[in-house]
Amino acid sequence: MVASNPFARLFGTSPIKPLQLHMAASVLCASKLNAFFAAAFADNWALAEEIFAEISAAEHEADRINKEFRMNMPKSLFMPVSRGDLLSIISIQDDIADQAKDIAGIILGRQLQVPPPLQKKFTAFVENSALACDKALVAVNELDELLETGFTGQEVKLVEKLIRELDKQEQRVDKGEKSLRHRLFALESDMNPIDAMFLYSTIDNIGALADLAKAIGNRLELLMAK
Known part of the structure; x- marks a missing residue:
């Protein structure tokens, strides 16, 4: 029976679905940073702590999916993508969840x-x-x-378009990061030096979320090129 097979229970007929579920959980962590920082700016640390708990729960779910994915995936797949390709993608996705949780944790702590x-x-x-x-x-x-x-036709063109949009979005983030660091530099003499240091690090880490997103796009691009 299918239910007795751990791989089948997790993947069904393909390992792509859990990869997508993992990405959804990871991105949920990042998306909750918007509300988290809104609460922090309002000095509402009780609400910020609630949102941090939600980020932590999503990160734990991503971690659970990741572990099951790695434990149950066969050594070989009868698919046009390799086991290594999928493991590489889920590893980057996991970094998004971890990074988002770390960002919120430092700000809250x-x-x-x-x-x-x-x-x-x-x-x-x-x-x-x-x-x-x-x-x-x-x-x-x-x-x-x-x-x-089979990595052909209009679907490839659609994904290529999505990847181009992702690249442009990462460039917007990079531009915003440079501007924000410049503004912070102008204010840092009036700040607690340790707070300024942590804020620079936080800006770097938020920018790194977009870098990770772009890295996933790059991985998909490589898959289509094989």
Whole structure:
């Protein structure tokens, strides 16, 4: 029976579905940073802690899927993608979940305040980085269609278009990061030096979410090129 087979229980007929479920859980972590920082800016740390708990729950779910994925995937797949390709993608996806949780954890643990003159630009920066992750999720959700069409035809063109949009979004995040760091530099002399250091690190880590999203797009692009 199918139910007695752990691989079949997890994957059904294909390992793509759990990969997509894992990406959805990982991106949920990143998307919740918008509400988390809104609560932090309002000095509502009780709400920020609630949202952090939601991020942690989504990260734990992503971790659970990742472990089952690795434990139950056969050594070889009768598919046009290799086991190594899929493991590489899920590893990057997992980094998104971990990164988002770490960002929120540091802010909450220190109750780190973003200076008011930076908050509007910071909000846009977080939203753009989360949007890059959303765009990567859309691309990953097309992977089963790519397999069904044998990586040919209109589906390839659609995914290539999604990857181009993802690249442009990552560039927006990169531009926003440079601008935000420049603004922070102008204010850091009036800040606690340790807080300024942690804020620079937080900006780097938020920008890294978009880098990870782009890395997933790059992986999909390599799959289509094989």
